[in-house]
Amino acid sequence: xxxxxxxxxxxxxxxxxxxxxxxxxxxxxxxxxxxxxxxxxxxxxxxxxxxxxxxxxxxxxxxxxxxxxxxxxxxxxxxxxxxxxxxxxxxxxxxxxxxxxxxxxxxxxxxxxxxxxxxxxxxxxxxxxxxxxxxxxxxxxxxxxxxxxxxx
Amino acid sequence: xxxxxxxxxxxxxxxxxxxxxxxxxxxxxxxxxxxxxxxxxxxxxxxxxxxxxxxxxxxxxxxxxxxxxxxxxxxxxxxxxxxxxxxxxxxxxxxxxxxxxxxxxxxxxxxxxxxxxxxxxxxxxxxxxxxxxxxxxxxxxxxxxxxxxxxxxxxxxxxxxxxxxxxxxxxxxxxxxxxxxxxxxxxxxxxxxxxxxxxxxxxxxxxxxxxxxxxxxxxxxxxxxxxxxxxxxxxxxxxxxxxxxxxxxxxxxxxxxxxx
Numbered sequence: 049x050x051x052x053x054x055x056x057x058x059x060x061x062x063x064x065x066x067x068x069x070x071x072x073x074x075x076x077x078x079x080x081x082x083x084x085x086x087x088x089x090x091x092x093x094x095x096x097x098x099x100x101x102x103x104x105x106x107x108x109x110x111x112x113x114x115x116x117x118x119x120x121x122x123x124x125x126x127x128x129x130x131x132x133x134x135x136x137x138x139x140x141x142x143x144x145x146x147x148x149x150x151x152x153x154x155x156x157x158x159x160x161x162x163x164x165x166x167x168x169x170x171x172x173x174x175x176x177x178x179x180x181x182x183x184x185x186x187x188x189x190x191x192x193x194x195x196x197x198x199x200x
Numbered sequence: 201x202x203x204x205x206x207x208x209x210x211x212x213x214x215x216x217x218x219x220x221x222x223x224x225x226x227x228x229x230x231x232x233x234x235x236x237x238x239x240x241x242x243x244x245x246x247x248x249x250x251x252x253x254x255x256x257x258x259x260x261x262x263x264x265x266x267x268x269x270x271x272x273x274x275x276x277x278x279x280x281x282x283x284x285x286x287x288x289x290x291x292x293x294x295x296x297x298x299x300x301x302x303x304x305x306x307x308x309x310x311x312x313x314x315x316x317x318x319x320x321x322x323x324x325x326x327x328x329x330x331x332x333x334x335x336x337x338x339x340x341x342x343x344x345x346x347x348x349x350x351x352x353x354x355x356x357x358x359x360x361x362x363x364x365x366x367x368x369x370x371x372x373x374x375x376x377x378x379x380x381x382x383x384x385x386x387x388x389x390x391x392x393x394x395x396x397x398x399x400x401x402x403x404x405x406x407x408x409x410x411x412x413x414x415x416x417x418x419x420x421x422x423x424x425x426x427x428x429x430x431x432x433x434x435x436x437x438x439x440x441x442x443x444x445x446x447x448x449x450x451x452x453x454x455x456x457x458x459x460x
Contacts, residue, residue, distance in 0.1 A: 061255065075385070078289050
């Protein structure tokens with residue numbers, strides 16, 4: 049009887065460990081079981097990423113519709129090529145959409161904001177967004193103001 | 201001068217001997233666990249004594265450390281107007297560092313010293329040698345279940361510590377200091393990665409579990425069988441375990457997060 053109750057308590061202990069790991073996985077690190085959401089790839093070229101990195105958010109009207117999956121330098125044009133994974137259910141982005149790099153808050157993360165154009169055709173897997181706006185470079189802006197060369 | 205060099209050489213040789221003996225001992229303890237019904241019953245009994253009985257101290261310390269992190273984080277972050285980030289700070293600190301390290305330090309003090317003293321007293325009262333005379337290998341019967349119990353318990357305790365600590369941080373920052381709980385969780389979830397943060401923390405705890413149980417059972421098995429020997433071996437267990445935990449933590453952190 050004594051041994052049985054010890055076995056029960058050890059079982060409870062093991063279960064608590066598994067529950068703790070599940071809590072850390074689900075609630076703390078936000079791992080969800082359907083993480084493998086279907087998506088398609090869209091590319092965009094930027095002159096200056098200004099700190100945008102892999103796993104950055106892609107948003108439309110403030111709602112997250114995908115993430116940055118890869119960033120690399122295009123050797124031919126010396127500009128940055130960003131690979132984005134857009135969720136498959138967002139399949140009506142027109143081909144003349146604009147991708148711009150923005151900052152959440154004053155010092156927050158960089159993310160890509162997409163604003164939709166008016167074209168009838170929509171972006172498909174492997175397409176490139178040509179109309180882009182690079183990150184707002186705060187240092188350059190302040191430097192331009194300080195030397196009085198700011199133009200509006 | 202010559203005497204000094206002789207002494208230095210002797211202590212060096214002794215150190216290497218002890219290291220070699222402990223290595224052989226570890227191998228025999230790791231492979232000595234019998235997976236028969238009787239052997240598993242021994243393991244379960246040690247799991248109860250090493251793991252379940254350490255739960256209270258782990259849960260209480262986890263709760264308080266999480267609450268302190270919540271308070272400290274809030275008072276620092278509120279200067280920058282970003283007190284929503286307190287969840288992210290509490291979770292990353294606990295999962296990456298404090299969970300495994302503090303659990304291992306507490307474990308060395310709570311369970312490691314007890315293992316050393318118990319095995320040491322068995323050796324001093326010649327229980328181990330009488331087991332050998334009866335044809336029972338003390339490494340299989342006494343050492344292996346205790347070693348494995350410590351090795352299995354520590355990662356579980358560390359996970360529980362981190363989970364309870366996050367809840368403690370939430371208790372303070374959301375319920376007491378009034379951080380908006382949606383921002384608390386969503387900031388945390390976007391900052392904490394499962395593979396690179398949670399799993400690396402568990403790997404740390406596994407390494408600490410191996411080292412702590414190894415030191416504890418070896419110090420008990422290898423001590424001089426007198427009352428003074430037992431007390432110095434118990435002290436050594438706590439001191440060596442703490443030093444090993446902190447230095448290994450530095451190494452593991454440098455490899456996992458330092459970009460090495």
